[in-house]
Amino acid sequence: MNRGDIYWVDLEPTKGSEIKKLRPCVIVSATPINKARHTVIVVPFSTSAKARPPIVVVVHCLDRAVTAVCDQIRTVDKSRLVKPAGQLTLGDLETLEDSLRQVLSL
Numbered sequence: 203m204n205r206g207d208i209y210w211v212d213l214e215p216t217k218g219s220e221i222k223k224l225r226p227c228v229i230v231s232a233t234p235i236n237k238a239r240h241t242v243i244v245v246p247f248s249t250s251a252k253a254r255p256p257i258v259v260v261v262h263c264l265d266r267a268v269t270a271v272c273d274q275i276r277t278v279d280k281s282r283l284v285k286p287a288g289q290l291t292l293g294d295l296e297t298l299e300d301s302l303r304q305v306l307s308l
Contacts, residue, residue, distance in 0.1 A: 211282050
């Protein structure tokens with residue numbers, strides 16, 4: 203599991219305004235950490251959220267434009283990863299990283 207890999211992730215159960223259901227998410231945690239831990243850090247994708255940079259940005263997944271909901275970043279156990287769904291392009295990963303830096307004030 204590498205940084206930039208996209209997986210279908212089961213985000214249930216959730217509470218309140220947390221993004222929910224089975225959906226594609228991109229792994230944003232560092233690859234060496236992913237290999238050493240039982241968890242990964244992901245950003246979920248949505249097809250209904252409108253782009254609102256830097257919080258929600260457009261990336262490409264499963265042959266279509268989707269939005270990465272950067273303010274819904276979360277740590278998930280690897281058992282929530284259902285199946286691989288591809289990988290972000292380098293350009294999309296850089297866009298996502300820029301957004302995360304702004305959302306997290308890094």
